[in-house]
Amino acid sequence: MMKIRKAVIPAAGWGTRFLPATKALPKEMLPLANKPLIQYTVEEAISSGMEQIIIVTSSGKRAIEDHFDRDLALEYILEQKGERGLLEEVRRIADLANICYIRQKEQLGLGHAILSAEELIGREPFAVFLPDDIFDAKVPLLKQMVEVYQRYQGSVLAVRRVAKEETRRYGIIKPKQIEERVYQVLDVVEKPEEAPSDLAILGRYILTPEIFEALETTPPGWGGEIQLSDGLALMLQKQAVYGYEFEGEYYDAGNPLGLLKATVALALSHPRIGADFKEYLRGLSTHL
Numbered sequence: 001m002m003k004i005r006k007a008v009i010p011a012a013g014w015g016t017r018f019l020p021a022t023k024a025l026p027k028e029m030l031p032l033a034n035k036p037l038i039q040y041t042v043e044e045a046i047s048s049g050m051e052q053i054i055i056v057t058s059s060g061k062r063a064i065e066d067h068f069d070r071d072l073a074l075e076y077i078l079e080q081k082g083e084r085g086l087l088e089e090v091r092r093i094a095d096l097a098n099i100c101y102i103r104q105k106e107q108l109g110l111g112h113a114i115l116s117a118e119e120l121i122g123r124e125p126f127a128v129f130l131p132d133d134i135f136d137a138k139v140p141l142l143k144q145m146v147e148v149y150q151r152y153q154g155s156v157l158a159v160r161r162v163a164k165e166e167t168r169r170y171g172i173i174k175p176k177q178i179e180e181r182v183y184q185v186l187d188v189v190e191k192p193e194e195a196p197s198d199l200a201i202l203g204r205y206i207l208t209p210e211i212f213e214a215l216e217t218t219p220p221g222w223g224g225e226i227q228l229s230d231g232l233a234l235m236l237q238k239q240a241v242y243g244y245e246f247e248g249e250y251y252d253a254g255n256p257l258g259l260l261k262a263t264v265a266l267a268l269s270h271p272r273i274g275a276d277f278k279e280y281l282r283g284l285s286t287h288l
Contacts (some may be wrong), residue, residue, distance in 0.1 A: 004206060006120070007050040007127040007169060009041055010113040012104040013057035017255050026061045028131045030259065033266045034273075037253055038064060039093065041131040046097050048142035048258055052098045052126060054120050056113045065101055070094045109225025113209075115215045117122040123209045125149070128228075130203025134262050134270075137248025141204050148182055149206045150242045155235070157185065158204035160250060167192060170200035171229035173243050183243040185236065191228040201229065202250060210235055 015027025023031070026040035038055075045053055071090065078087040084226060114128060127142055127238035135141040135158075159173060174196035187196060205228075214234040218226050232241060236268045250254050251262035267277045 002124050003021060003253070004049065004125055004127055004149065005051045006124065007045040007053045007129055007142075008056065008114055009053060009115045009131055010056045010110060011038060011044070011061060011064060011131060012107055012113055013058050013120070014107065017095075024060075024229055027062055027254075028061075029063050029067065032134065032253060032259065032263055033270055036067060037133045037134070037259075038081065039067070039096075040134055042096055042099070044135070044140050044142060045127065045129055047140045048127070048146065050099065050142075052095045054117050055099060055101050056104050056116055057101050058104050058107060066094050068093060068096065068099050079158075109220070109227055111215045111218055111226035111228040111231045112226060113280050115212060115226070118212045121209065121212075125155075125206060125208050128203075128205040128207060132252065132254030133178045134251040134266075135201030135204070135246070135248050136251070136266070137246070139247070140204075141246050141248060141267070143224065144205050144246055145204060145244050148242060150197065152182075152242050155208050155211065155232070155241045156206040157243045158202045158246050159183070159199040160202060160245055161198045162200045164195070164198060165282070167195035167198060168203075171227075171232075172196060173199050173201060175199050178242075179248075181245040183245070184245050185232070185241040186230045187236065188233045188241075190195075190227045199245070201243075202246075204246075208235075208239065210239060 011028045015022035018027055018030065029036040031216050042053060055064060074090060077086060091197035102116055102120060104113050117242060141158060147159060148156045162170065168191050171190045172187055172192055172195045173185045176186055189196060209229055215226060215231040218231045218234060220226055221271060235241065252258035253262045268274050
């Protein structure tokens with residue numbers, strides 16, 4: 001059984017829900033507490049054992065590459081000021097991982113973004129991390145999913161239950177439970193009018209390389225885009241796919257309200273600012 005070594009992080013979208021903030025700044029670089037969104041994702045990938053990270057970008061995303069690169073001028077200034085802690089932190093970011101970048105020349109959907117990484121992935125299983133989705137768990141979510149992959153040797157999707165009225169916002173699985181928190185996926189439907197369950201797919205995947213063959217024959221679906229959910233539905237005809245109902249907290253940071261909620265939650269648990277922030281919120285509560 002091949003080890004999961006490579007991770008794909010799609011980061012080519014326009015970020016229109018955050019305009020005008022994202023007119024010149026990539027959505028993935030929006031701050032969440034004291035780090036940009038995408039850094040949480042990269043750190044989760046490394047903590048889950050990923051050895052190579054492929055970030056799918058597009059025009060206007062140069063700030064992502066700069067963030068994970070060395071900045072010798074900044075390092076020099078910090079060193080001159082005696083800011084050893086900050087210096088170590090910016091150097092740590094540059095040394096986090098072996099990262100490579102590939103351009104998605106047209107934003108044609110999540111399935112298309114993953115397909116653009118095929119040559120770099122090759123014929124091995126890999127992970128997909130959506131940077132909008134932030135997970136806070138004692139054991140990193142992808143690491144939990146790797147254990148399921150090792151048991152069943154098939155693609156694994158992170159799922160969780162959502163309210164019935166929210167199912168139209170997600171890809172939804174038709175499940176067959178095979179153990180606690182683990183389901184065999186019988187079908188996948190993107191943003192359904194009539195949902196087959198209340199188990200929604202969230203932004204972590206382990207995929208076998210057969211997904212590329214499925215995506216190559218997947219026609220444009222919801223929104224005129226090549227949907228990963230549609231590719232998974234095709235792949236189900238040839239091999240088993242599993243859903244894992246994960247343990248941990250989930251924050252949808254892909255919209256302004258969700259990003260604010262995630263910021264509050266993570267700031268409260270931050271080792272340096274958490275206590276002061278909690279005191280500040282207590283003061284605000286008298287005005288609400």
